[in-house]
Amino acid sequence: MENSYDKTSASRGSVRWNCILHLVFSCARRITAWETGVKEIPNETSVLSAMQTSIGGTHGLYIFPGLGVGPNASRDQKNAAMRDYDQKLASVPSGFLIYHPAGEKSLIPRKLTTEFLTELVEAFLLAIVLANLGVTTFASRVGIAVLMGLAAAIATNVPYWNWYGFPTNYTVAYMTIQVVGYLLAGLVAAAVLGRAAQAKSRAIAAS
Secondary structure, eight states, X not given: OHHHHHHHHHHHHHHHHHHHHHHHHHHHHHHHHHHSSOOOOTTHHHHHHHHHHHHTTOOEXXXXXXXXXXXXXXXXXXXXXXXXXXXXXXXXXXEEEEEOOTTOOSSOHHHHHHHHHHHHHHHHHHHHHHHHSOOOSHHHHHHHHHHXXXXXXXXXXXXXXXXXXXXXXXXXXHHHHHHHHHHHHHHHHHHHHHHHHHHHHHHHHHO
């Protein structure tokens, strides 16, 4: 019970610092998204006007060109459209679009709260893993944190780069920031857990 309490206390201290670090690096990721690999659309006004006319007020994720078979198409119709899809890709632009109608806001309490809770969960999971793996050295804890960050960075960013054509510089920058964030969080967690272990050892020796 005492060992479990020590780990929990150390984990809580680690979580507090990790949350701060994750929030800082979350802001860095947002800045990176605007500065690396993302371009503005030329002649934006006419493009936005066309999207508003065509899509209207329906939020959604859209892929273009579509298969062109409609929502109630049979499997055979979809398969036939897929066979012809490469020909369509060769003749028209392609991509996907996350669309929000007019009225969207960039920074609102709901988004900031969701971001904070996301970073809180990440920090909590990292601290719990490091506290319960049984590793005892500072370097091993930091190394595990970096590996976790690398796995998290690869899991989404590389498939998006591979399948959807996210720019390479955007992908590399985003992954780097994510791994460095986990590295710094791991440094904090390892330090907090190390101090907790030393305090426990001194208490045992004194008794």
